[in-house]
Structure formats: C-alpha cells, structure tokens
Amino acid sequence: MRPLVRWIAAVALPLAVPAVITGALWILPGDPAEIICPPGICTGREVLSARWGLDRGPWGFYTTWLGHAVTGDFGNSWRVAQGLPVRDLVLESLPATGQVVALAMVPLVLGMVASAAGWLPRRADGVWQFVGLIPSVILALGFAAVVQIQFGAASNEGLPALLRVVFAALVLGVADGALADAIVGTRSTFDEEFKQRYAQIATLRGESMLSNALPNVLPALVGQLRARVLAVVSGTVVVEVVLGVPGLGELLWSGTLLQDFGVVLAAAWAYALLSGALLLTQAMAEVAVATWVRAAPPVPERSP
Amino acid sequence: MMAEARPARGPAIALAAVLFAGLAVLAAVAPEFVRTPDLSARYLLPWQSPPFGTDDRGIPLWEVAAQGSRIVLVPAMVAGALTAAAATLAGVARCAGWSWLDTGLQAVGELVGSLPRLVVVLVVALLIPPTWKSLLPIAVVWAFLAAPGAMDEAATTAGRLGGARFVEALKAHGFSAARILLYHVIVLNLRPVLVRQAAEVGMQVVFLEIALSYLAVSRNEPSFTHPDSGYSWATLLYQGYTAALGEPLWHAMALGVGLVAAVATLSRALRAAARAR
Numbered sequence: 001m002r003p004l005v006r007w008i009a010a011v012a013l014p015l016a017v018p019a020v021i022t023g024a025l026w027i028l029p030g031d032p033a034e035i036i037c038p039p040g041i042c043t044g045r046e047v048l049s050a051r052w053g054l055d056r057g058p059w060g061f062y063t064t065w066l067g068h069a070v071t072g073d074f075g076n077s078w079r080v081a082q083g084l085p086v087r088d089l090v091l092e093s094l095p096a097t098g099q100v101v102a103l104a105m106v107p108l109v110l111g112m113v114a115s116a117a118g119w120l121p122r123r124a125d126g127v128w129q130f131v132g133l134i135p136s137v138i139l140a141l142g143f144a145a146v147v148q149i150q151f152g153a154a155s156n157e158g159l160p161a162l163l164r165v166v167f168a169a170l171v172l173g174v175a176d177g178a179l180a181d182a183i184v185g186t187r188s189t190f191d192e193e194f195k196q197r198y199a200q201i202a203t204l205r206g207e208s209m210l211s212n213a214l215p216n217v218l219p220a221l222v223g224q225l226r227a228r229v230l231a232v233v234s235g236t237v238v239v240e241v242v243l244g245v246p247g248l249g250e251l252l253w254s255g256t257l258l259q260d261f262g263v264v265l266a267a268a269w270a271y272a273l274l275s276g277a278l279l280l281t282q283a284m285a286e287v288a289v290a291t292w293v294r295a296a297p298p299v300p301e302r303s304p
Numbered sequence: 305m306m307a308e309a310r311p312a313r314g315p316a317i318a319l320a321a322v323l324f325a326g327l328a329v330l331a332a333v334a335p336e337f338v339r340t341p342d343l344s345a346r347y348l349l350p351w352q353s354p355p356f357g358t359d360d361r362g363i364p365l366w367e368v369a370a371q372g373s374r375i376v377l378v379p380a381m382v383a384g385a386l387t388a389a390a391a392t393l394a395g396v397a398r399c400a401g402w403s404w405l406d407t408g409l410q411a412v413g414e415l416v417g418s419l420p421r422l423v424v425v426l427v428v429a430l431l432i433p434p435t436w437k438s439l440l441p442i443a444v445v446w447a448f449l450a451a452p453g454a455m456d457e458a459a460t461t462a463g464r465l466g467g468a469r470f471v472e473a474l475k476a477h478g479f480s481a482a483r484i485l486l487y488h489v490i491v492l493n494l495r496p497v498l499v500r501q502a503a504e505v506g507m508q509v510v511f512l513e514i515a516l517s518y519l520a521v522s523r524n525e526p527s528f529t530h531p532d533s534g535y536s537w538a539t540l541l542y543q544g545y546t547a548a549l550g551e552p553l554w555h556a557m558a559l560g561v562g563l564v565a566a567v568a569t570l571s572r573a574l575r576a577a578a579r580a581r
Contacts, residue, residue: 141545
C-alpha cells in the first residue's frame, strides 16, 4: 500500500506545486498579475498576462504555465538576469547544486554504513549530537569567512570555488543534526530489529545478525535516506547563498529577493520534480526489497 | 544489562524555565525603534557600553538582541503549538481507531513531507503581500510542513501503546473515553513526543528567521520576516562575520552565537524535561 501511495504522490507533486501556487495567487488579495509583476519592478504587465493566461483565470494560468513547462519553456527572467531564458538559468545552476548534494551525502551515507556495521562507538553519539546543534547558517558563515580571508571576495574560480562547494557539502552533511540523525537513526532502526526473535536465533546459530536483519530494515533505511536527501536539497538554499555557490538554491533565493516570479516558479518546479523522483526511487526500492524477501528460498535436494 | 543513565528532569525544567523567561523578558523590553546611530559611540565593548556594547553605527547591541527576540518569540511558539496539535490529532486517531482519518493523514503526510521545506517557504515569502511582512505566516507554513514527521512519530508511539485495543482495555476498567484520550493517551503517553516535536519546530523557526534575515542583510535587501524598522539576530551574526574580516565587532559575534546557543539549549532542555518517566 505504502509504495502505491508514494507512486501517486510522486506523480502528483509536479502537478500539485504549481496548482498550490496558482491557488495562492488567486486567494491572496489583489490582482494576480500585480503580484507576479509588481508595479515599479517590472513593466509590460498586459503582455505578460496574455502570454501566461493570467487574464483567463486560475485554470487558464495553470494549464498555460504547465503546458509551457513540460516543453521546458519557463519564459524569460525579468530581474535576476533580465531577458535571459529561465530554462538556461536553471540548467546552468543544476550542476553546482548536484555537486553539493552528492558530496553532502558522502558523510551521511558513511555514517549510516558505519553505524549499521557497529564501527562507531555509542559513546561518540554525544559528539555528533553536539556538532549537530550548530545551525547550518552559522557553520556556513564560518567557512565563508575562511574562504574570503584566504582568497578574497572575488574568489569564485579554481581552488576557492572548489572549496566553497566542499564546505557547502560539509555544512549540509554535518550541521542541523544531519550526521547525528543519520548515525543514531540507523542504529536505533537496527537495535529495534535485533530485538526480534529471528535475529536472536540467528545469533544462536552463529549467523550474522546484520545480514539477517538487513532485508527487513532496508525499506526503513531507504525512507530515512530519502528524508536526508530532501533535507540536504532544501538546505542548499541557505548554504549556497552564504558560501556563494552558484546553484539552484542561490537562483531561487535571488528570484525571491528580486521578486522574479518566473524564476521562482521554475526553480520550485525543479525541486518538485526532484522530490517526485526521490519518492519514485523509494517506492521502487520498497517493491524490490519486498520481492527479494518474499522470494522462496532454494530448497536443497535431499540425497537418497 | 546496565540501565542507561538519564539526566534528571528537575534541572532540565529549571534550565528551560530560566532560558525561556530570559528570552521573554528580552522580547518584552524591546524598544519599538532602536536608538539613532551615534558614530561617536561605535565599536564600544561591553564594559564600555553595558551590557553588550555597540555596533559599527553606535547602536547598543542589547536593543538589537531584544528586537530579534521579539521577532521570533511568538511565531516560534505558535509553530510549536501547531505541530504539537497536529501530532496529537494523529496519535488520537490511531488510538481511537478512526482508520479513515489515520489513512487520510498518512496520505497527506506523504505528499506534504515530500516537499523541500525551504523552497516552499521562499515561494510563500514571495507571494505574501508586503503589508503582511512578518515571521508568523512563514512560521505557520513551516509548522504545516514539519507536521507530517511529528504526526508519524505520534501515531507510531500511540500504535506501540496498543492503539484502539489500549483504549478498549481502559474502557473495560470503567474510564471514560475523554479521560482515556486526554489523560492516558495524550498527557501520559504522547507528552514526550509532543513537547520534543514542538521544541524542535520552535527552534527551527528561530534558526529559519536568522537564516532568511541573514541572507537578506548580506545582500543589503529588506528581510521578509520583519518590518524594515526592526533588527533580527542575523544582524549580530552579520556583524560578527565582518569581525572575521577585520572589523572590531567580535562582541557582536559572541552575542549572536550566544543567543543561538541559548535557543538550542532551551530546545534540548525542554526535550529532557518532558521525557517519559
């Protein structure tokens, strides 16, 4: 049942996000065209209204925007990078965010594996939890100061740029309790499973508890991993801006601050697609594990 | 097997009360507007201009700290209360055997929990009219996004208790349904989960405000979490950042980090204070 709910949610997310934004635009007081294109900030409201179907009500706007979005047409930016296609801005920013997220997952996955294998002493939990108390913005601030002092404000290429990405990943992988939750969460999942009768019988038979319990805890671990990826992706907004990494989070923040609605909607939709993909991955992993666990074990042939 | 040592609840309750009272008093005494900049009094250290010194424009740092406290206090409490209410609903639904509500909450939780929170917050920040500029709507949205996790944990805790069978067993002992749900389920069983989740979300809202305001301050743009006349704790941290670059404002950094540490400690103390016996 759960994988089915996830499949449905994965498909619904990219449709629901623009729908909710559209609903909010029409519920809030004022003309939606003025919210999207505030007077004094952008010009050509009539042209914009006609292009995006704002003059045809919420359904007209929703279907027009979604119809363009599936073909990769998000229009042009009117403040972040005036006149440039939003699609190009999003595509340019994706690699940096991809690098940050992939690198941030390294300490988290290592922490989960080490915790599952019992390589990390329980006494060290306090250390991870203490480090996890540091908010990401504070840790990112410290690293930003280090880069700026060492390389100067205009240090956006070569080693400084690489350092910014590495530091951003480190912040997302450690701060806000990320690493502590990965380690302690994995351990407590296994601890619960090890209390099961079958796991204790496996010990008596001289088998590894880990290999016996792993198939049963995998769905829970995959769920935890998805939550961590989502938290890391969400955290990129703050960390990329503080450390000056030109990624999707930075683009979204610039769009919000400068009230560039086209950029914000496109970036939010990109995040919704990513979340949907994560949900699909989790659902597929759950189905695969269930199939693996339920597969009938091979029965050895009896000798006559 | 040796029982795991747990910190005593009494000191945790006292610590939480002291920290909360400190922040509340700071918010209560916050001036409507900070003092006019006085360049002759800038960069004063705490002992030169008690209690916390002044910033690069001669504004006393305690006024900035107090205004920051006022910005975050109520929204953080509202967000915590909303999260706790949602978790209570999920826990009660599991115990009362309302399977349709239980399934519905799981489905909504799956969808809402799949959204990157900060992205949603930024979209909301873009959409809310400038006249509503406040942390409260953002805190409410954050609570809504954090609710699925809290609801899941509360439902699991209630399920571990025995769910509907637990309620039936107590009914057989003659307790009323209202007493079972309000006292046995919520107060005795769900309390640690509710307080922990509320404290966690309250702390997250404070850190969210700091992060959003910091990003705005660093780009010299107005923040959408408070009116332009107000100062956030992020201002202290930004001044602390300039200290790392050579400005004599280490005392601002110490105050900013100290306030963040106080909020984190308050959250931990509340969790310890509400843990199960």
